[in-house]
Each structure stands twice: as structure tokens, then as C-alpha cells.
Amino acid sequence: MQSNRSLEFFDRQFRRQVEARDFELNPFEQLVLPHLSGTMLDFGCGLGNLAIAAARSGCTVSALDASPTAIGHLRDAARREALPVSAQLADLSTYRIAARFDSAASIGLLMFFDCSTARRQLDEIKGCVRPGGVAAVNVLIEGTDYMDMFDPAGYCLFSPAEILASFEGWQLLADARHVFPAPGDTTKSFMTIVARKPAT
Numbered sequence: 140m141q142s143n144r145s146l147e148f149f150d151r152q153f154r155r156q157v158e159a160r161d162f163e164l165n166p167f168e169q170l171v172l173p174h175l176s177g178t179m180l181d182f183g184c185g186l187g188n189l190a191i192a193a194a195r196s197g198c199t200v201s202a203l204d205a206s207p208t209a210i211g212h213l214r215d216a217a218r219r220e221a222l223p224v225s226a227q228l229a230d231l232s233t234y235r236i237a238a239r240f241d242s243a244a245s246i247g248l249l250m251f252f253d254c255s256t257a258r259r260q261l262d263e264i265k266g267c268v269r270p271g272g273v274a275a276v277n278v279l280i281e282g283t284d285y286m287d288m289f290d291p292a293g294y295c296l297f298s299p300a301e302i303l304a305s306f307e308g309w310q311l312l313a314d315a316r317h318v319f320p321a322p323g324d325t326t327k328s329f330m331t332i333v334a335r336k337p338a339t
């Protein structure tokens with residue numbers, strides 16, 4: 140897998156979190172968790188805190204990420220509790236989702252791709268959800284000016300209108316915006332959408 144600044148940034152962060160045993164759900168994962176059920180895809184799972192929490196609440200989870208530290212940690216954590224979690228290393232910028240899921244979550248991933256890749260992979264995520272199932276997507280949006288974690292070769296700050304339009308026809312279950320201060324007097328602006336695919 141090709142290395143880039145975002146992947147290195149997160150692998151370093153995950154090593155620090157494993158060392159500190161810092162496995163709290165972030166606010167986006169807390170928002171999304173109650174909507175997940177059945178077979179669940181975690182597309183860009185990071186350390187797998189959401190994957191573990193979803194499996195504890197009854198989901199059968201397939202989790203994907205490019206960070207060896209994160210995937211190694213998640214496999215160990217799932218094995219310790221005998222939870223139904225499969226965790227695989229994958230480059231999600233080119234990944235094609237072959238299976239269908241009752242729920243699919245992608246928290247904090249798509250902004251690390253150039254916009255045409257991000258749009259294509261958003262369609263992959265929506266496409267893998269069964270009729271009547273749920274997709275949960277969290278991205279950084281326009282207004283974000285903290286850039287340290289982006290690879291200069293490509294990133295995408297969606298507009299909220301584009302995200303909402305892409306879920307047209309789905310039942311909106313949650314639409315949340317969060318703005319956090321970041322180093323150097325900058326900010327990170329997030330949007331989290333949870334939506335149910337039409338049943339037919």
C-alpha cells in the first residue's frame with residue numbers, strides 16, 4: 140500500500156492511543172452507534188472502537204482500514220472478547236465493496252481522498268447497504284482550515300448541501316454538525332449523516 144501523510148499521521152496517533160489505552164468512542168461514533176444493527180461494515184475503522192461497541196451490541200462486523208497498528212489492535216481486542224469482528228488491511232481509496240450489509244458506517248475517512256475518489260467511495264458505501272438498511276457517514280466539511288493531517292496530493296472538503304443531496308430519497312435519521320478548535324487557531328468542521336435506504 141502506498142504511504143502518504145494522512146496514513147502516517149493516523150498510524151502515529153494510533154500507536155500513542157494504544158500505549159495510553161485510550162479507546163473512548165468519539166462523539167460521531169456515539170451518535171451513530173444506536174442506529175447500527177445486523178451485519179455492519181466499518182469503512183475506515185481506525186482502532187475499531189465503533190466496531191467493538193457495535194459487536195458488543197449484537198452486530199456482526201467487517202472492519203477495514205489501512206493502518207497496521209489499528210487493524211492489529213482491533214483483531215486482538217475482538218479476539219479477547221470472542222466478538223464477531225473481521226478486521227482487514229485495505230486501501231479504501233480503490234476498494235470495491237462486494238458484500239451487502241444491514242448497516243455501513245464510515246467515520247472520518249472520505250476527506251482524505253481527492254474529491255472524485257471521495258464521491259466514488261461515498262457511492263460505494265451507499266451502494267453496499269441493503270434496502271431498508273442504514274448508512275452513517277462523517278466527513279470534514281467546508282470551513283475546515285486545519286490542514287496538517289491532509290496529504291497535499293489530495294483531500295476533499297464536502298459541502299453540506301452535496302452530502303445531503305447524495306442521500307436524496309433516503310430517510311434522514313440524523314444530521315449533526317460539530318466544530319472543534321484545532322492547533323494554530325484553526326478549526327475542524329464536521330458533518331455526520333445517518334440515513335435509511337428506501338426499502339424497495
Ligand SMILES: C[S@@+](CC[C@H](N)C(=O)[O-])C[C@H]1O[C@@H](n2cnc3c(N)ncnc32)[C@H](O)[C@@H]1O
Nearest residue numbers: 149183184185204205206229230231232246247
Ligand atoms: C480520522 S481517522 C477515523 C478512524 C475511525 N473511524 C474513528 O472514528 O476513530 C481516519 C482513518 O482513515 C484511515 N485511512 C486514511 N486513508 C486511508 C486509505 N487510503 N485506506 C484505508 N484507510 C485509510 C486512517 O488509517 C484512519 O484510521
